[in-house]
Amino acid sequence: MIEVEGLTKRYGATVAVSDISFQVQKGEILGFLGPNGAGKTTTMRVITGFLTPSEGSARVAGVDVVEKPLEAKRHLGYLPENPPVYPEMKVREYLTFVARIKGVARGEIKKRVEEVAEKCAVTDVQNRQIGKLSKGYRQRVGLAQALVHDPDVLVLDEPTAGLDPKQIIETRDLIRGLAGRHTIILSTHILPEVSKTCQRVLVINQGKVVAEGTPDELTRRLQGYETVLVTAEGPAPEIMDRLQQVGGVNLVEPREAADSRVTFEVHAEKGQDVRADLARAVVESGWKLFELKTSGLSLEDIFLKLTTKDLSEEPAAAHAAAVQ
Numbered sequence: 001m002i003e004v005e006g007l008t009k010r011y012g013a014t015v016a017v018s019d020i021s022f023q024v025q026k027g028e029i030l031g032f033l034g035p036n037g038a039g040k041t042t043t044m045r046v047i048t049g050f051l052t053p054s055e056g057s058a059r060v061a062g063v064d065v066v067e068k069p070l071e072a073k074r075h076l077g078y079l080p081e082n083p084p085v086y087p088e089m090k091v092r093e094y095l096t097f098v099a100r101i102k103g104v105a106r107g108e109i110k111k112r113v114e115e116v117a118e119k120c121a122v123t124d125v126q127n128r129q130i131g132k133l134s135k136g137y138r139q140r141v142g143l144a145q146a147l148v149h150d151p152d153v154l155v156l157d158e159p160t161a162g163l164d165p166k167q168i169i170e171t172r173d174l175i176r177g178l179a180g181r182h183t184i185i186l187s188t189h190i191l192p193e194v195s196k197t198c199q200r201v202l203v204i205n206q207g208k209v210v211a212e213g214t215p216d217e218l219t220r221r222l223q224g225y226e227t228v229l230v231t232a233e234g235p236a237p238e239i240m241d242r243l244q245q246v247g248g249v250n251l252v253e254p255r256e257a258a259d260s261r262v263t264f265e266v267h268a269e270k271g272q273d274v275r276a277d278l279a280r281a282v283v284e285s286g287w288k289l290f291e292l293k294t295s296g297l298s299l300e301d302i303f304l305k306l307t308t309k310d311l312s313e314e315p316a317a318a319h320a321a322a323v324q
């Protein structure tokens, strides 16, 4: 539904986006994750036809955004970083105005405005001036205007920025509810956002894609080994020895002890699932097994790994590890 190929955008000597390629399938939610200045907004502005690329191309629903901007825009709804809402207009009046300029058929406008107002939960403020709404409500109005012509593709630039926790949860629920019917790209530099809202993540740093995958895939690819946490009751040194003997296990370290229970961190060969063998080793030795779970790098760790200087100095290595 969205195809970006070899996209580069330069502002004078600044390369904001450098040779980015990716695709988004119909109905998918793709998250752009990256620190400030990574190139998220720039990429989104190219996709939505507000900026022309220096090199490369972007297609939306098969339509090239540079060659056929008007046709591409019909498939697109865009919530920019700072939503262009007119403070003196009333919500309903504004949505009606946007529906008209986006070419919604005259007879359909009233129905569409009512539908999106309902969907974005702004019906109760529809007769209020936009400038007097809270930030959360204004953001919902921004989403409603992006949706009013029922576009296939939604491009949402930091849709939850500046919202309070309750509004963030509501907005995420709303966005998740839109997937399937709409194809969505959203940008964020907030980590929990991508794992909570997106099915796939593109990590961007300094204008380049440094990793791509589901949050789970990224965790697995970037970690050199599998980690399992085993909590058991019994003589700690013996348990440790026994766990160490399980095939595929490289390292066992005690992590915490409470009462008579000890939790061990077990590192195993990458790609090996040693959980069943660990469980058997504990139980067959007559000790009590309380918990056994895999533990990965948090998305936070991954993000840091991918965007800190160490790795960005070796982009080829990071890329090879992360993108397949």
Ligand SMILES: Nc1ncnc2c1ncn2[C@@H]1O[C@H](COP(=O)(O)OP(=O)(O)OP(=O)(O)O)[C@@H](O)[C@H]1O
Residues within 6 Å of the ligand: 011, 014, 015, 016, 017, 034, 035, 036, 037, 038, 039, 040, 041, 042, 043, 189
């Ligand atoms: N109009 C412009 N003129 C010159 N440089 C620009 C312009 N817009 C963006 N840049 C530069 O391009 C780079 C990418 O900016 P962009 O706004 O795309 O980042 P971002 O990932 O959206 O960041 P943020 O998280 O802060 O919104 C930055 O180095 C920025 O300074």
Ligand SMILES: [Mg+2]
Residues within 6 Å of the ligand: 040, 041, 042, 081, 157
């Ligand atoms: Mg931005």
